[in-house]
Amino acid sequence: MKHIFLIPALAVMAACATTPVYGPARPDSGFGYFSQQIEQGRHMVSYTDNDPIRARNMALLRASEITLTEGKDWFEITNEAADTEEKRGGGTSLSIGGGSGSYGRSSSVGVGAGIAIALGGGGGPGKTTHTLEIVTGKNPKPEKAEAYDARSVDLNLRVNSG
Incomplete structure (x- = not known):
C-alpha cells in the first residue's frame, strides 16, 4: 500500500528535475528571474525558462512578489515582450573546392560532402525570456x-x- 504513494511522488520529483527551480537568474544558465526598479512603483521583470508559458507565469509571480514587498495590492502590465532563442539544429552540407599543385606538374580538385547531426534534440524552440514592465498600486x-x-x-x- 505504501508503494501507491511512492509513484506520484517520483513523478513530481521527475517533473521538477527537468524544470529549473524558481529563483534569481543563475549566471551559468541564465534561467530564473531578473528584476529592476525603474522608478518608484515601476519595475522591469523578466523570467527565463525552457517553457514559454512557464516563463510568463513566473514573470507574473515575480511581479506579484515585488508588489507585495512594496506593500501594494495590485500591479498593471504596461509593456510585455517574449524572446525565444532557437536551438541549433542539424542539416546537410556540401562543399566543393579546388587548387593546383605548387610544382607546376600536378593539379588537384577536391570534393566533399557532409551531414550535420544535431545532438541533444536539434532545432526548435530553446529558452524563452518573458519581460514585463509593471506599475504597482x-x-x-x-x-x-x-x-x-x-x-x-x-x-x-x-x-x-517548482
Whole structure:
C-alpha cells in the first residue's frame, strides 16, 4: 500500500528535475528571474525558462512578489515582450573546392560532402525570456485586463513554481 504513494511522488520529483527551480537568474544558465526598479512603483521583470508559458507565469509571480514587498495590492502590465532563442539544429552540407599543385606538374580538385547531426534534440524552440514592465498600486485595482491582484497571482502561481 505504501508503494501507491511512492509513484506520484517520483513523478513530481521527475517533473521538477527537468524544470529549473524558481529563483534569481543563475549566471551559468541564465534561467530564473531578473528584476529592476525603474522608478518608484515601476519595475522591469523578466523570467527565463525552457517553457514559454512557464516563463510568463513566473514573470507574473515575480511581479506579484515585488508588489507585495512594496506593500501594494495590485500591479498593471504596461509593456510585455517574449524572446525565444532557437536551438541549433542539424542539416546537410556540401562543399566543393579546388587548387593546383605548387610544382607546376600536378593539379588537384577536391570534393566533399557532409551531414550535420544535431545532438541533444536539434532545432526548435530553446529558452524563452518573458519581460514585463509593471506599475504597482494600492486598492482599488483598475478594471483593466492588464491589472492583476498581487495576492491572487502569488497564491495561484506559487503552487506551480517548482
